[in-house]
Amino acid sequence: MAPSLQPRVDGDLRSILDSHDTLHRMVDTLGSPLNLVLPDRLAGNVRDFETTLRAYDLGGTVYFAHKANRSSALVRALATTGAGIDVASLGELQHALGAGLGPARIMATGPKSREFLWLAARTGVTVGADSVPELAELAGMVAAHGLPRVRVMARLSGFASTGTTVLSRASRFGVPVSDLDPLWAVLDEHRDQLDFHGAAYHLDTNGLPEKAAALEGCLEAMAEAQRRGLSPRAIDVGGGFGVNYLADSREWEAWTTELTGAVLGQRPPITWDGHGYGLRNEGGRLRGVLAVYPAYRAVAGPAYLDRLLATASTAHRRPLGSLVLDNLYDLHLEPGRALLDQCGAVLTRVEEVRDGLVRVAANSNDVALEAHGVLMDPILVPRGEPRPDDGPVGVHLAGNLCLEADLITRRRVPLPRPPRAGDLLVFANTAGYLMDFSAGSALMQPTARTVAAWRHGGDWRWCLDERYWPVTGREETG
Amino acid sequence: MRYDSVTDIIGDTPLVRIDEAVHGLRHIDLYAKMELYNPFGSVKDRAAWNMVRHRLADAADRGDTVVELSSGNTAKALAVIAGMHGLAFRSVTNRMRIPEVKDLLLLLGAQIDELPGRSECLDPADTDDPLTRMYHTVSAAGGGYLHTDQYFNDLNVQAHLRGTGPEIIADLGGRAPDYFIACVGTAGSSTGVARALRRHDPNVTVVGLVAGKSDFIPGIRDIDEVHEVGLFDPQVYDTIEAVSSDEAIDGLLTLVRRCGTLAGPTGGGAYQGAVRYLRGVDAELTERRTAVFIVCDRVESYLSYLRERRPELFRQPARAHSVRTLTGDELAAARTVDVAGAREWIEQEQPLIVDLRSPFAYRALHLDGSVNIVDDLFEEMLRGGLPFSRRRPVLLVCPVGEKSARYAALLTRMGHPDARSLSGGVIAWRDAGAELVRD
Numbered sequence: 001m002a003p004s005l006q007p008r009v010d011g012d013l014r015s016i017l018d019s020h021d022t023l024h025r026m027v028d029t030l031g032s033p034l035n036l037v038l039p040d041r042l043a044g045n046v047r048d049f050e051t052t053l054r055a056y057d058l059g060g061t062v063y064f065a066h067k068a069n070r071s072s073a074l075v076r077a078l079a080t081t082g083a084g085i086d087v088a089s090l091g092e093l094q095h096a097l098g099a100g101l102g103p104a105r106i107m108a109t110g111p112k113s114r115e116f117l118w119l120a121a122r123t124g125v126t127v128g129a130d131s132v133p134e135l136a137e138l139a140g141m142v143a144a145h146g147l148p149r150v151r152v153m154a155r156l157s158g159f160a161s162t163g164t165t166v167l168s169r170a171s172r173f174g175v176p177v178s179d180l181d182p183l184w185a186v187l188d189e190h191r192d193q194l195d196f197h198g199a200a201y202h203l204d205t206n207g208l209p210e211k212a213a214a215l216e217g218c219l220e221a222m223a224e225a226q227r228r229g230l231s232p233r234a235i236d237v238g239g240g241f242g243v244n245y246l247a248d249s250r251e252w253e254a255w256t257t258e259l260t261g262a263v264l265g266q267r268p269p270i271t272w273d274g275h276g277y278g279l280r281n282e283g284g285r286l287r288g289v290l291a292v293y294p295a296y297r298a299v300a301g302p303a304y305l306d307r308l309l310a311t312a313s314t315a316h317r318r319p320l321g322s323l324v325l326d327n328l329y330d331l332h333l334e335p336g337r338a339l340l341d342q343c344g345a346v347l348t349r350v351e352e353v354r355d356g357l358v359r360v361a362a363n364s365n366d367v368a369l370e371a372h373g374v375l376m377d378p379i380l381v382p383r384g385e386p387r388p389d390d391g392p393v394g395v396h397l398a399g400n401l402c403l404e405a406d407l408i409t410r411r412r413v414p415l416p417r418p419p420r421a422g423d424l425l426v427f428a429n430t431a432g433y434l435m436d437f438s439a440g441s442a443l444m445q446p447t448a449r450t451v452a453a454w455r456h457g458g459d460w461r462w463c464l465d466e467r468y469w470p471v472t473g474r475e476e477t478g
Numbered sequence: 479m480r481y482d483s484v485t486d487i488i489g490d491t492p493l494v495r496i497d498e499a500v501h502g503l504r505h506i507d508l509y510a511k512m513e514l515y516n517p518f519g520s521v522k523d524r525a526a527w528n529m530v531r532h533r534l535a536d537a538a539d540r541g542d543t544v545v546e547l548s549s550g551n552t553a554k555a556l557a558v559i560a561g562m563h564g565l566a567f568r569s570v571t572n573r574m575r576i577p578e579v580k581d582l583l584l585l586l587g588a589q590i591d592e593l594p595g596r597s598e599c600l601d602p603a604d605t606d607d608p609l610t611r612m613y614h615t616v617s618a619a620g621g622g623y624l625h626t627d628q629y630f631n632d633l634n635v636q637a638h639l640r641g642t643g644p645e646i647i648a649d650l651g652g653r654a655p656d657y658f659i660a661c662v663g664t665a666g667s668s669t670g671v672a673r674a675l676r677r678h679d680p681n682v683t684v685v686g687l688v689a690g691k692s693d694f695i696p697g698i699r700d701i702d703e704v705h706e707v708g709l710f711d712p713q714v715y716d717t718i719e720a721v722s723s724d725e726a727i728d729g730l731l732t733l734v735r736r737c738g739t740l741a742g743p744t745g746g747g748a749y750q751g752a753v754r755y756l757r758g759v760d761a762e763l764t765e766r767r768t769a770v771f772i773v774c775d776r777v778e779s780y781l782s783y784l785r786e787r788r789p790e791l792f793r794q795p796a797r798a799h800s801v802r803t804l805t806g807d808e809l810a811a812a813r814t815v816d817v818a819g820a821r822e823w824i825e826q827e828q829p830l831i832v833d834l835r836s837p838f839a840y841r842a843l844h845l846d847g848s849v850n851i852v853d854d855l856f857e858e859m860l861r862g863g864l865p866f867s868r869r870r871p872v873l874l875v876c877p878v879g880e881k882s883a884r885y886a887a888l889l890t891r892m893g894h895p896d897a898r899s900l901s902g903g904v905i906a907w908r909d910a911g912a913e914l915v916r917d
């Protein structure tokens with residue numbers, strides 16, 4: 001048998017995934033693969049982050065990092081909450097504006113085209129700038145077009161730590177804190193165009209000490225800004241709060257141990273072709289590093305934010321959350337993955353079952369488990385009744401492309417019984433990055449449609465993503 | 479006893495019997511090998527010294543930096559030895575998880591580099607693992623480093639094959655023990671001792687102890703991690719068992735409270751793992767047997783580790799005058815004053831304004847004329863009684879008026895007649911457009 005990694009599924013997602021008829025009807029109507037999103041859950045996740053902020057008496061806005069999912073329903077549902085949105089392209093900005101988020105609730109981040117920058121400035125959203133030249137370009141545009149002063153945040157990078165040296169991956173983004181003079185100069189020169197709102201960081205890491213060092217670095221930069229006569233109001237701590245994907249830590253521990261054993265040749269492989277996910281056997285020793293997302297995480301999402309805010313500043317010996325508050329700053333965040341926890345699933349139809357290989361009508365771009373290194377089992381949603389002799393099996397999952405590499409996951413996954421053509425395999429909790437982040441239309445295979453579903457009394461209602469508005473189908477509630 | 483150098487004290491540690499009344503084994507004499515007696519405090523002094531002693535002169539000539547992947551005792555020993563020989567020491571680690579050890583290393587003059595965490599947006603094609611890269615840098619010949627490489631260096635094993643193991647045999651009157659139990663970190667001590675004992679008597683049973691996954695016992699590895707260790711050879715151990723941090727702390731408490739042995743967590747883990755294993759054996763025995771476990775280091779460095787896991791061990795006496803003891807009624811009765819009222823009051827009566835925020839924030843902006851006493855410190859001061867006259871009114875301020883209300887209630891309880899809290903705090907003050915200054 002293949003060791004299992006059961007996904008953590010709860011609340012509404014659990015309930016709709018248990019509604020087998022609904023799921024089959026959706027796929028029968030709209031084909032496989034099919035993305036399912038639950039907009040109401042996003043609102044709940046926003047509240048959880050806000051609750052953590054409030055526990056520290058902190059003001060600030062939760063900006064949903066749009067890049068994690070393209071769904072319109074999710075963004076339109078977001079508009080009904082107190083949250084904002086972090087947009088990283090011209091398309092995302094237009095999408096957010098069209099979904100009903102006003103400019104005051106939009107933060108434009110990432111590398112920016114001229115057009116993106118212009119629309120951001122024209123509509124008056126906050127610009128999270130990556131560099132000094134970007135600020136200069138923005139200021140020039142504001143002056144040339146007679147636009148109103150733009151609220152800007154400056155992304156910083158290269159934070160130093162005190163005591164120990166906390167090493168961090170080099171980042172292509174942000175103004176290095178070792179030399180902020182050019183930043184102060186551009187803000188000073190363009191006072192009439194740029195309204196400095198505060199310092200920001202986003203670190204691509206799950207390492208808490210790195211983030212603590214970054215937050216502390218932002219506090220220092222803000223103090224410097226005040227000394228220079230600016231009045232910054234907020235620090236933006238970016239995203240990267242993480243998701244716990246698995247129901248049971250013991251399964252994760254057991255699986256990684258089994259993988260170690262398999263790589264060392266002590267047990268039969270548990271992956272396609274003995275793939276080691278970064279681990280190698282060199283003369284009986286284990287080498288390399290396990291290059292996968294830590295699928296089980298005891299501390300993720302709002303709890304991770306809580307840990308960060310509770311971490312004591314090494315310089316001031318006081319929790320970072322208290323320091324931010326003491327300085328009267330707001331704390332903004334840009335969670336993507338963590339806000340989409342339990343917000344969706346990808347449904348795929350089984351096409352063929354042959355020699356322990358299950359082929360589904362989807363490919364590894366539609367369900368991007370491998371590309372993001374997230375390891376978890378699919379859920380089998382059978383069409384017919386089980387046969388009496390059906391028992392658990394371990395299978396490999398192949399996609400619908402004619403590429404040897406097109407495996408939905410390289411793990412061998414356990415299923416409670418052998419799947420048959422027409423059954424569904426459901427990849428739960430995939431709304432953040434694993435759903436449509438990289439989906440294309442290779443081989444002219446169909447790209448997934450997306451449906452949004454919501455509770456209606458004891459039932460589920462659903463519609464195409466682009467048809468979803470927070471009021472549609474809920475006329476009775478006014 | 480006179481020595482020419484402190485490094486001459488390394489090794490020759492005592493072997494001490496554990497009282498049967500404590501361990502309860504009826505047929506087994508259980509001994510602790512007291513590695514905590516080494517001069518820098520642990521079993522790793524032997525390995526550290528053995529890995530560098532013959533290379534120090536050359537390294538000093540070249541001005542090399544001693545470097546090791548260690549977050550604990552090896553780093554401590556190497557930092558001391560490097561310092562004695564005028565060399566710099568650099569410790570590379572995933573995480574310094576024990577604050578006392580970190581501070582001690584900084585005190586010893588070590589540079590500590592902590593490796594970055596995992597990427598949140600993982601790119602599985604990225605093979606640029608920071609640890610591997612670091613390893614290549616410090617291992618390159620002529621790169622300016624003396625890399626001791628404890629996980630792969632056979633001199634680590636040799637230190638125990640030549641020292642620790644033969645010492646045990648000598649102290650047992652020329653006999654090897656029947657059982658040897660040790661925690662596995664680099665596997666150096668357990669491998670070296672096991673080889674020495676088996677040379678003497680091939681029938682010795684060797685038990686290796688590792689941590690459970692997702693558990694943490696500073697100094698040792700978990701069952702998967704041991705496979706990354708170059709020195710680890712599964713053949714050395716008759717059995718490998720997991721020991722939990724809970725058991726390690728139980729064992730530590732037994733050694734510390736009942737055996738006069740101030741052992742750290744791995745000493746406690748080795749004791750507890752030994753007794754757990756031997757209890758099964760003991761039941762079947764009719765003749766006497768001997769067992770030895772290693773006490774690797776001392777307890778003092780792990781107080782915060784213990785406090786985190788067993789706060790009840792550090793019972794503190796109830797504090798007088800603490801905001802934590804305020805009742806709901808006392809809180810509700812706290813006097814508050816809004817921004818407009820406060821401005822008037824300040825104008826008329828010049829209350830003492832106490833700003834409870836951090837000095838860092840106070841320095842940036844504050845109410846004119848206020849004094850800054852950060853809340854932690856204020857709480858300390860109040861323990862001794864009121865730090866100012868009852869005749870002087872007091873205005874307490876904090877960011878949102880929440881903490882200040884509690885301290886106003888506390889001052890009232892302590893008999894101050896006019897302590898008020900600025901409602902809405904400095905944020906409300908700022909938002910009302912009232913003046914804030916920096917000096």
Ligand SMILES: Cc1ncc(COP(=O)(O)O)c(C=O)c1O
Pocket residue numbers: 065068086109110202238239240241242334335336337338598599
């Ligand atoms: C600037 C910025 N903010 C926020 C995020 C969202 O990160 P996550 O989804 O890990 O929370 C990203 C992700 O790449 C980012 O680049």
Ligand SMILES: Cc1ncc(COP(=O)(O)O)c(C=O)c1O
Pocket residue numbers: 520521522550551552661662663664665666667668696697698742744745774775
């Ligand atoms: C406290 C402590 N106990 C036990 C050990 C394990 O010793 P060895 O590395 O020889 O296996 C170490 C080693 O780092 C240690 O620091």
